[in-house]
Amino acid sequence: MRLLITIFALTLLPTIVLGQQRTIKGRLVSVDDRTPIPGWNVLEPGTKNGTVTDVNGEFTLTLNSQPTIIWFPQCFTQLYVEYEENIDFKEIVLGTDIRDQIYKDSKKIERKLTRAQPTRNLWGEIIHKKTKDPVDSCEIRIKGTMEVVYSNAKGGFMITVPNNKTIQLEINKGGLSQLVTYDVDTDFKRMKLKYK
Incomplete structure (x- = not known):
């Protein structure tokens, strides 16, 4: 009986997986004259799932x-497009007109994709407060x-941190300590370390 249940479950699995798939179509055209872009x-x-425009x-x-999101990596703005249900x-x-609505939407979709990731990378630069020289080995x-x-x-x-939350970094150098806060939308900060 267990064998029959297992076989039945395995035959249903591809149907369930395929049920989550979705086939979409589109046409890529130029903003100037609506001519196709092959x-x-x-x-x-x-x-790595992709195709090429004909x-x-x-x-x-x-x-x-x-949700269904596609990406045109050749575009200098890295264009993202979302298909509603x-x-x-x-x-x-x-x-080339980045003020067009499609580019505004693309940036929103890019942020949505970024925030869905479990981690993000934070970058920073530490300089001496008075001399403005870089401070190494912090x-x-x-x-x-x-x-x-x-x-x-x-x-x-660069440090990898949990995504979608405010992060506090402790900066330490030779007995000096500083606490720096990165909010959810900040990925880079320049910190001025003050020496006594």
Whole structure:
């Protein structure tokens, strides 16, 4: 009996997985004259799943993720486009006018993707408050943890932190200590370390 249940479950699994997939279509055109743009990559963000626009600027792509977001990495603005649940086809306008609504929407989608990740990278630069020289070998840690990174010869550092929360970093150098706060939308700070 267990064998029959196992076989039945395994035959249903592909149906369940396929049920989560969605096939979308689109046409990539120029903002100037609406002519098709062939040969452009279309990708599912964070995967190698992708396709290329044909001679008519059209593409078809089956995605595994929800919400349905596609990415045009060749675009200098790294264009992201989201398909709502009830839309399976979009004409996507590509042009140099970054004030166009499509680019504003793209930035919102990019932020949404970034915030969905479990971690993010914080960058910083530590300089001497008076001389403005870089301060190397500073100890940098997330407050309350033991993970430590050190600033390099140019005072720079990068540390990986949990995403979607305010982070406090403890900066230590030769007995000097400083607490620096990065809010949810901040990824870089220049810190001026004050020597006595």
